[in-house]
Amino acid sequence: MPYASPLERVWYWVFRVLCGAVLLFLIAPILVVMPLSFNAEPYFSYPMPGLSLQWYQDLVNNPQWQLGIRNSLIVGAFATTLATTLGTLAALGLSQRKFPMRTLVMSVLISPMIVPVVITAVGMYFFYSDIGLTNTLPGLILAHTALATPFVVITVTATLTAFDHSMTRAAANLGASPWTAFRRVQLPLILPGVISGALFAFVTSFDEVVVVLFIAGPEQRTLPRQMFAGIREQISPTILAAACILVVISIALLTTIELLRRRSERLRGISPA
Template sequence: MISLKSPRNSAQSNVSPPVKLLGSALIALTVFMLLAPLVAVIPLSFSSEKWFTYPMPGFSLRWYESLFASDQWRGAIANSFIVGTAVTIIATPLGTMAALAISRPETKGRNLLLLLFLSPMVVPVVVTALGFYLFFARFGLANSYTGLIIAHTVIAAPFVVITMLAAFSRFDFRLMRAAASLGASKMTAFRIVMMPLILPSLMASAILAFITSFDEVVIAIFIAGPDQRTIPRQMFTGMREEISPTIIAASVVVIAVVFALMATAELLRRRAAAGLKG
């Protein structure tokens, strides 16, 4: 009788219960260490007291009212969504086309292309931000939306490439050849055959691109001017000038947006994996 168990499943079945328990404990400890600061800080955004003290003297939404009543904070929120949306629109097709080229064995220099697109993930972000600033200053792109969008697109594209490479690695390209043999053009085959199968991964990569821009602060400090301040940049400025619970309220909003988008991206990733397997 032929065993249907994969090597991975066989390896997992050979793991002893104590080792599994230790692994689960380490994972739980890691998650706790990551979430503990949030659990300690988030309640302070609902405190009626201006100072960061426990126990809280009372419950209040005054800091959220201050957040959405301030012209500076409203402008920062709008800038974050404007820049993030523009970055998503540019980085998603750019990263998808690069991933498609890299995934094809006949593409010449695909390893060099992969290294080029993934290099922003390797280079320290401070070095990248300084390089962008020195380069953009020559062409008048510093302190501009255009410069900030280009810089954020560069650091967001690698996440699109990685996500779409995983999608294309599971895609059966024989479907495209079959569509071509039936008379479909490349664009028709892409729209009818490939797009429905990779759409969940495409949406997940777009979400990751938006989050990368929405949550970025170092490049925004170097490139963005007073009119292009994003939420993270405004939070950094607020911590330098005056520490206020409004900053915590803004951070809670950012955390909520990022958490919701990440959950959506994970659901799309699972749907994409299930669809491509099917």
């Protein structure tokens, strides 16, 4: 900045400090709280008197937390599979050039993300109890699938807008059946988007607590539900241990998505856009 006026220079540094403070605000709460899950004493302040893994032990050994983790994994796995399959098929259909009432259909498919989750939860509580789906794992899986599909539809649609449809036409010209063209040409190219969508779907289900509060009983208690119960009464370090594990999972998923995004950009670089 050789030609900048002094005022501009001051502003430049003020701006940087400001941005640094905002980024710190974003990341600090998560980073500051995580080490406390290794505290030897059940207090939440620094300096810590000693380190210990006892809260993690509690997490693994306590039957209630075990049940929560197991339920969350089961519901998450089924909801992710269902949401990814249904969402990818729908995104493929919606990407067709002449789709009747595309905006309307898309708005309906995205609405579970927009409608306040309490309204969804109360509605499901009324409707699912009428048909006997409350207090069951299948009911919870259906609910979480509905909440997770918008994320799959959005990510796969975004990938498909960058997809060059002449590729599948070329495959068809070379004699591939529609199914082969999809499996061998289109799917590998949109796979990064599909996987990101699946990860989003999993995180949505794995974090969800409001619908669980309304339509699940004690037997369907999930990990977030167990955490929520604890925060309401008295925060225990075990909750922080659970939170810490969730953060590590988020980091792993974020890394995966970032790698997939780069791969997808590289692949797109090859295709004539």
